[in-house]
Amino acid sequence: MQLFIDEFSGDKNRSKHLELEMSREELAVLLEDIADFAPADKLTASVDVERVETTFRLHISCSVDMEFECGRCVRRQVLPVYAEGDWVMMLRRDFDSKYGGEEVELLEEDLDVTFYEGEVIDLNPVIREAIILELPTFARCEEGDTECDLAFEAFIGEKGVAQQEEGKIDLRWAALKDLKVSKN
DSSP states (O other): OEEEGGGGOSOSEEEEEEEEEEOHHHHHHHTTTOSSEEESSOEEEEEEEEEETTEEEEEEEEEEEEEEEOTTTOOEEEEEEEEEEEEEEEEHHHHHHHHSSSOOOOOGGGGSEEEEOTTEEEOHHHHHHHHHHHSOSSOOOOTTOHHHHHHHHHHHHHHHHHHHHHTSOOGGGGGGGGOOOOOO
């Protein structure tokens, strides 16, 4: 997804609303290094752009369904992801010419700036960041999903569930309990 700066020519200060889509295949390439999650459908995005000279303020809302395999019950699931955020994009050469050699005191709101060069702003890194920030760290069904709990119990057995609930053993480390250590 790209934003062409010449669409804002004429006025130095101009606003625009865009509705964009990214195919499932394009999104899969963008998120190819994300473990456990894959796009199930196309991404839709709503982008509000405000231009102030060479600086662009973006408000992006996007949604996509992401597929994953639950880490407990191993069933394929779909997670609806809705991401929203604000970004400031500044032209690199303008920033360098204004502040290149002098010491600049930065405020907290100044620190969240992304730079662009040329006549095109690539929205892909911004979309990627927004989606990643909304994904859970562990791919699993929602808490309290009865089917997931039953499948997990069938997989590890009643004894395993009881041990895990009692906190006696973390099943990932259970095999180490049977390890014999020789003293030499």
